[in-house]
Amino acid sequence: MVLDAKIPEGKLEDKWRNYQIQSKLINPANKKKLSVIVVGSGLSGAGAAATLAELGYDIHCFCYQDSARRAHSVAAQGGINAAKNYQHDGDSIWRMFYDTLKGGDFRSREANTYRLAELSAPLIDHYTQQGVPFAREYGGTLVNRSFGGVQVQRTFYARGQTGQQLLLAAYSQLYKMVRSKKVTMHTRSEMMDLVVIDGKAKGIIVRDLITGELQRYVADAVVLATGGYSRVFRLSTLAIGCNGSAIWKAHKKGAYFAAPSFTQIHPTALPQSSEAQSKLTLMSESLRNDGRIWVPKKKDDTRVANDIPEDERDYYLERRYPSFGNLAPRDIASRAAKERIDAGHGVGRLKNAVYLDFKHAIERFGKQTIADRYGNLFTMYKKITGVDAYTKPMMISPAAHFSMGGLWVDYELMTTVSGLYAIGECNFSDHGANRLGANSLLQASVDGYFILPNTINNYLAQEIKSERPDIHHVEFDKAEQGVKDYVDRILSVDGTKTADHFHRELGKVMWNDCAMSRNKTGLEKAINQIEDIRRQFWSDVKVTGESKELNTELEKAYRLADFIELGILMCKDALQREESCGAHFREEYQTEDGEAVRVDDQFTFVSAWDYDEGNFALHKESLEFEFVQPTVRSYK
Amino acid sequence: MKITFKIWRQEGPNDKGGFQSYEVNDLTEDMSFLEALDHLNEILVLKNKKVVAFEYDCREGICGQCGVFINGRAHGPHDNMTTCQLHMRSFEDGATITVEPWRARSFPIIKDLIVNRSAFDRIIENGAFISAKTGTAPEANAILISKTVSDRAMDAAACIGCGACVATCKNSSAALFTSAKINHLNGLPQGAPEAHQRVLDMTAQMEKEGFGHCSFTGACEVECPEGISIVNIAEMNARFIKAKIFG
Incomplete structure (x- = not known):
């Protein structure tokens, strides 16, 4: 299959407009007759469901939580980027586009990335109108701050709760449409399979998480907005319920999976403290605006941080990357931390952390200013660790965070299955091999509010002519039976180990061999180990309770079964990419001082995997750089 | 650490529930409270018993999905904290910890510690929005809002919708939740056109x-993880009277 990204003709700045001019429209009376399923209710899902409903489509929106307001977009702290140039510091759409493309190490499409930057400014207008209380100057205008990988200030924020405030705005807009009876909201409902009829996505099988009953929903198009899959590492910054199952089921039904190994390790999370830990709490990247990262120069230094004099501290990011300093991009900051920790300079009880110190910022700006900027993060830090970060440096450590990889989508955000769209974090589109901070809320929102509602019509305009299938169609029967058998099979194993046990095992393998630094031997070993974990899971997992009831243990187990398969594909993808780019760092491809070496003549492509009964066939979408020339990505 | 959990178990909304005790020996102080429950559930699975159903998602105090009564207090012994942020170091070794679901008529129990809070969604559905369709917004800096007004709106908007305020209130009142949302939107110029309605x-x-x-x-403001002030309720009452007169 030839992967056609359907990039519109014309100059970079004209492409989106040219696309919209040519795309097919649907008259308002006909939109009512068309129905769309949206799976997920985070920023992209809620934004899309609300906007599509406003346009007149009949929408069914699903989420596994008890309310759309819980979606994990809620946890994003630091902010959202937009090329408004309010700070008069030389920002522009072009600069934001270039920063994002370079931040992703030239492994994303020019046209997609440009559109992301182009639509960022109207998005801030939209959220402001929806009542998001963005931070403001005394004069009443909006404030900006900096984020990693960027030398201008283009990040908008609402204290340390930007994601929460944007999500609540999207949730409000969504529930307004629920009241108008244009959206039917299905909470505590999990998509278990995709139904494809004659090559087109036409419905889903859903498990009601309270009763365990399986239900069928049919529509003219299906939109997946199900977020990231970094819980494959088990310990991550994600919510415990975040999973890759919806996109994995879609992958098995024909949607290609792009760049699965591109996963971001965030440099500033709280370190792991015990085996029982379920989650690594993120501390916003915005802290790196004022906090300085360091480790003791002396190995295995046992002194407490405040007793170590200035000249015995190694501010390693400032030393290695003088022009970006503490605001080096995430992949680089994480690897630099790992390098110091591995070299014996780690701090904390398990020697697995580095310091993030606000001493100089407090001396310079005063405690009150720092509290205004990051107060809730300092409070959160104290709640979890019991330590006051105004007087002692924070201890932070890298943690699995964002998935740049996801379902392959074209310029219209359609997957390789007709009528199946993927939006937000669950697709692979704009971030290349590494996402810049504060671009996640942006991409999720832009996909949901602005792009999908202007591309889905191009497909639905044809679908209106064909009759919608019935939920008694044989493909629905098959899909539902498949889900039932699958769930029963998990329950019938009746082994001796819990689902969490296998998740911990999977997490260890993924973290050791497919995270911040990878090599051929490690990846080959990891694939074998995960195959073993899969065999053991299916012969020895124990899940109590039944399928037809609220059963949280069963939910864990069936999500994990998909993570295990996804883990194998991630390792295979990392193995085939014999270069280092962005978050994908292959030890075999580095300079003498440990910087990544890209191999452009062989790997300037997006890997897109076809499931092929578990044999995973690789397809390549070649990346053409027409407007910028890929350069060595340097932040020195 | 050795802890005895005394946990409310209830199969479904119509069943008669009751407390059951579970002794767990190998907990550590740096475990979070929910990790201790995870650990208990793994033990139950291996003993071929059904797990305790409880809610959680983000485990960093922002999604609002977790929330149980711990030793008679919503979200446990500390002020202004969610259940997921509570750690075992807050308890004595050998202690018995009583764990119950939120109890309020408007939050019916679904199973064990899980309750149905969809009443909150329906309150939001009825007016907690600004009616502006996607694509209709003016330039963001065209609406100037003073820092004081914006900060006050943010204070109210911080609500995570966990329901601790309702659970702890002897009247099971949702006044703090509802007032926070009203004051967030009505305090901003964008929310003004629909303020009374x-x-x-x-x-x-x-x-x-x-x-x-x-x-x-x-009681609500003490337990609110976000420290949302009871002043919001007084403000809502004032807004209510104004809406009745001028609305």
Whole structure:
């Protein structure tokens, strides 16, 4: 299959407009007759469901939580980027586009990335109108701050709760449409399979998480907005319920999976403290605006941080990357931390952390200013660790965070299955091999509010002519039976180990061999180990309770079964990419001082995997750089 | 650490529930409270028993999905904290910890420690929005909002919708939740055109859902993980009177 990204003709700045001019429209009376399923209710899902409903489509929106307001977009702290140039510091759409493309190490499409930057400014207008209380100057205008990988200030924020405030705005807009009876909201409902009829996505099988009953929903198009899959590492910054199952089921039904190994390790999370830990709490990247990262120069230094004099501290990011300093991009900051920790300079009880110190910022700006900027993060830090970060440096450590990889989508955000769209974090589109901070809320929102509602019509305009299938169609029967058998099979194993046990095992393998630094031997070993974990899971997992009831243990187990398969594909993808780019760092491809070496003549492509009964066939979408020339990505 | 959990178990909304005790020996102080429950559940699975159903998602105090009564207090022994942020170091070795679901008529129990809080969604549905369709917004800096006004809106907007305020209130009142949302939107110029209708619709829905009236005991603000002030309720009442007169 030839992967056609359907990039519109014309100059970079004209492409989106040219696309919209040519795309097919649907008259308002006909939109009512068309129905769309949206799976997920985070920023992209809620934004899309609300906007599509406003346009007149009949929408069914699903989420596994008890309310759309819980979606994990809620946890994003630091902010959202937009090329408004309010700070008069030389920002522009072009600069934001270039920063994002370079931040992703030239492994994303020019046209997609440009559109992301182009639509960022109207998005801030939209959220402001929806009542998001963005931070403001005394004069009443909006404030900006900096984020990693960027030398201008283009990040908008609402204290340390930007994601929460944007999500609540999207949730409000969504529930307004629920009241108008244009959206039917299905909470505590999990998509278990995709139904494809004659090559087109036409419905889903859903498990009601309270009763365990399986239900069928049919529509003219299906939109997946199900977020990231970094819980494959088990310990991550994600919510415990975040999973890759919806996109994995879609992958098995024909949607290609792009760049699965591109996963971001965030440099500033709280370190792991015990085996029982379920989650690594993120501390916003915005802290790196004022906090300085360091480790003791002396190995295995046992002194407490405040007793170590200035000249015995190694501010390693400032030393290695003088022009970006503490605001080096995430992949680089994480690897630099790992390098110091591995070299014996780690701090904390398990020697697995580095310091993030606000001493100089407090001396310079005063405690009150720092509290205004990051107060809730300092409070959160104290709640979890019991330590006051105004007087002692924070201890932070890298943690699995964002998935740049996801379902392959074209310029219209359609997957390789007709009528199946993927939006937000669950697709692979704009971030290349590494996402810049504060671009996640942006991409999720832009996909949901602005792009999908202007591309889905191009497909639905044809679908209106064909009759919608019935939920008694044989493909629905098959899909539902498949889900039932699958769930029963998990329950019938009746082994001796819990689902969490296998998740911990999977997490260890993924973290050791497919995270911040990878090599051929490690990846080959990891694939074998995960195959073993899969065999053991299916012969020895124990899940109590039944399928037809609220059963949280069963939910864990069936999500994990998909993570295990996804883990194998991630390792295979990392193995085939014999270069280092962005978050994908292959030890075999580095300079003498440990910087990544890209191999452009062989790997300037997006890997897109076809499931092929578990044999995973690789397809390549070649990346053409027409407007910028890929350069060595340097932040020195 | 050795802990005895005394946990409310209830199969479904119509079953008669009751407490069951579970002794767990190998907990550590740096485990979070929910990790201790995870650990208990792994033990139960291996003993071929059904796990305790409880809610959680983000485990960093922002999604609002977790929340149980711990030793008679919503979200446990500390002020202004969610259940997921509570750590075992807050308990003595050998202690017995009583764990119950939120108890309020408007939050019916689904199973064990899980309750149905969809009444909150219906309050939001009835007016907690600004009616502006995607694509209709003016340039963001065209609306100037003073820092003081914006900060006050943010204070109110911080609500995570966990329901601790309702659970802890002797009247099971949702006044803190509802007032926080009203004050967030009505305090901003964008929310002004629908301000009166919003107060009337949201408070009417709050009553319809069966939440009790506020008698200003102040318990809600103590337990609110976001420290949302009870002043919000007074402000909502003032807005309500204004809406009745001018709305």
